[in-house]
Amino acid sequence: MQLLKSSPYNVLIPVDDREEFLIFNTLTGGIEILNAEEGKLMSEISCLPYFQKEVYTDHLLLLEYLFSKEYIIDSEKNMIEIFEKNSNDYQFKNAGTIYLTIGTTISCNMGCSYCFEFVKPNHTLKDDKVKKQTIIYIDEIIRKAEQKIHTLSITWYGGEPLLNVKAIEDMSVGLIELAKKHNLIYNAKIITNGIYLTETNVQKLIDNKVQLMQVTIDGARAIHDKKRPLKQKNAKNYYRILENLSQIPEGINVLVRINVDNEVADSTPDMLDDFQSFGIWPDKYKQFSFDPAWLRSYEEITLNEEEKDNRMHVDAFFDFKQNFRLNLLERFNRWANQNQVKAAKLKWDLPSYQSTCATWASPISLVVDPNGFIHKCWETIHDDKQAPSSVFDAYDPNIFAKYSAFNRYSHNDVCRNCKYLPVCDKISCSYEAIKNTVPQCTEWKYKTESYIREQYLRMINNPESINAPTAAAAVNTGHSNK
Known part of the structure; x- marks a missing residue:
């Protein structure tokens, strides 16, 4: 038997x-x-x-x-053997997508304390040789890759990438042509602080097939402008970003990133009031969405006492996220009732199966800095010494073997037998996981039972407020603080 x-x-x-x-x-x-x-x-x-x-x-x-x-x-x-198979099937080693992040500049017009402002290299992608060679290098990857490539996915990154919008224009032409040449799906997004999302720049992004903007706004004006100060004194900051966002045309979606500490959390109701007064959200709910992220600290940064006090414990951040969801639902439905729009329901929030970072694990994915150095993590783009290769070198997947060898399932013995290992987002960033001797546990380890129970009872007692649960797709939540 x-x-x-x-x-x-x-x-x-x-x-x-x-x-x-x-x-x-x-x-x-x-x-x-x-x-x-x-x-x-x-x-x-x-x-x-x-x-x-x-x-x-x-x-x-x-x-x-x-x-x-x-x-x-x-x-x-043997579940570990299954994880090993999942590692090959789902952590992008055998996937057919090239994830290419291009740093158009390391410079930024903001001086956010939590970004890599502790190092300030003045590097900007202006050299046509780097631009052309990057495209040649990607073409070489497509021709040499063991797996069938079907998608070229671009992220425009910085610093503030729109300080050098010309690099986006110049390189998009070649990258889009490359995708057509090899019959690849092409998609692109940009991570920006929103200051330079002028009508002209937004149209340039749309013309160059950028479909998603991630824009960081850390709370309402007073808090945001303190957390994300402009280097230009007395320049309009928070309200300038909202003005820009209010004029974004259809055809491009916007993800609003919120790096949350206690001050930011307390100011989010006022921030949402401002979004509504500018006609951004809920008015453009099909185009705009929110992504609260836990504000972690970089070891390179020395926090003052005020900043330390404002940092939020991951457990408190978890509670904030759930309350934020309820706040969004309440606000949306109040607006919907006044504007003859169908009321919304909450989606179940369940722990998601976590994949390893594609940029790190995949031998065909990379970050290119303004000098053409290749990195395997966004976190090192400011440090040439951590680049294992360059676009001026021949493509050789063996150069990236130590990165592809990373396995989140066997990385740490402390985590190996944990029932929350498949959904643990604290080891999703390979760079951070390797740096930490003992990784921090995911908040799901302590919150899953009570939170799932709460959503279930809400579905039973108030079914018009929440949908039935569905399993979430695999995600990676390893990147924060941009």
Whole structure:
């Protein structure tokens, strides 16, 4: 008879109010409702090293169903081996997308304390040789890659990339032609502080197939202008960005990044008021979305006491994110009711399967700095010494072998047997994971049970406010603070 065991990635959640259990699997993203008897059975099974389903004659159909959904697995199944396979299939080693980040400049018009302002190289991509050779290098990757390439994905980065919009124009022509030559899907985005999103520059971005802008706004005006000061004294900052955003035409989407500490968190209601008064959101809800990010500290930066006090613990940030979601829903539906727009519902927020950073792990993905040096992480773009190669070298995937060898599943013995390993976002940035001897645990480790239970009860008691859950696609949340 077949020996079975409970998946080590099951999270069993009692819902005492309803005499039920929820079972969530961090590996598959699946979630099911169990009655009290079924929940107690799964609790018992999870304590056993193995079992035979035939012993549980009254629950054979349930066990067969749970086996089909991988809440129960074969007792001989080696999950680490599965992770190793996932590492090859899903961490971009065998994927067909070239993720190319191009730093048009290291210079910036802002002096944000949490960015790499502790180093200020004055490098800007002006040399036509670097521009042309970068395209030649990508062409060489496409021709030499072991896997079939189907997508060329560009990120325009800095510093502030729009300080050098000419590089974006010049290189986009060659990159788009390259994609056509090899019949590749082409997409592009830009990470900008929003100051130079003038009508002219936005049209240039649209003309050059930039489909997404990530714009950072850290709270309402007083806080934002303190956190993200312009180097030009007395220049309009926060309101200039909002004015620019209010004039963005259709055809390009905007993700508003919010780097959250306690001060920023407290000011977000005023920030959302301003977004509405400028006609940005909810008015353009199909075009604009928000992405709160935990503001971590760089070891190179010495924080003063005020900054230390303002830093938010990851646990508090988790709570902020959930309250922010509710605030957005309430505001949207109040606006929708006044404007004959269909009311929105919350999407379930479940832990997502985390992939390794593509730029780091994939031998065909790279960051190119203004001098043509190749990096494997955005975090090192200001430091030539950390570049393993250059676009002026021949493409050789073996140069990047040590980066491709990184495996988030076997990287740290502390994490290896944790049931939250598949969804742990604290080791998603390979660069940070390698630097940290013992990585910080994901807040999901402490919040999953209560948070899933809360969403379930909301769905039962207030079904018009939240949709049914669906498993999320794999993501990578390793990059912050831009």
